[in-house]
Amino acid sequence: MKTFDTLADLAASVGQDVAVSDWVTITQAQVNLFAQATGDHQWIHVDVERAREGPFGAPVAHGFLTLSLLPVFFDSAMTVRQSAMGVNYGLNKVRFTAPVPVGSRLRAHLHLLSAEPIPGDGLQMCWAVSVEREGAEKPVCVAESLVRRYP
Numbered sequence: 001m002k003t004f005d006t007l008a009d010l011a012a013s014v015g016q017d018v019a020v021s022d023w024v025t026i027t028q029a030q031v032n033l034f035a036q037a038t039g040d041h042q043w044i045h046v047d048v049e050r051a052r053e054g055p056f057g058a059p060v061a062h063g064f065l066t067l068s069l070l071p072v073f074f075d076s077a078m079t080v081r082q083s084a085m086g087v088n089y090g091l092n093k094v095r096f097t098a099p100v101p102v103g104s105r106l107r108a109h110l111h112l113l114s115a116e117p118i119p120g121d122g123l124q125m126c127w128a129v130s131v132e133r134e135g136a137e138k139p140v141c142v143a144e145s146l147v148r149r150y151p
Helices: 007-011 028-038 048-052 063-068 070-077
Strands: 002-004 017-020 078-080 085-095 105-118 122-133 141-150
Touching (some): 007 105, 007 122, 070 122
Parallel strands (some): 002 078
Antiparallel strands (some): 017 105
8 A cells, every 4th residue: 555644745646656456356246236226237237147148258347336446446555644535526537448247356556647736725636547357458447537635
């Protein structure tokens, strides 16, 4: 885990690959709960037997489930000691570039694109996030994530 003392220390990392998260294993239970929460019960996600005969050979996680793990990835990748709170501010770009079969292990690579001061002595950052699936050649998700942090 990468540790920064202050938001200014983090802001000094603009243009750099800052951190890599821990691995997260995607389970069928997670996929089912996500389907329940969102109402997206597409068979490629929740019907294990049918999905084995489908285009991916196994059930796959929802793209938005992968995206919703961004806070988990950020939390395991880095901390700012003198920051009490962070909030998601939005996304500029998102692409789901490859499927995530249930049982896959994912981690995120975090590259800080920009960091701008905001009211409340905060910092708005734009992160290039690339979510990797263990053993795969290309990422499963790429996104520009906007995050605000406050002291």
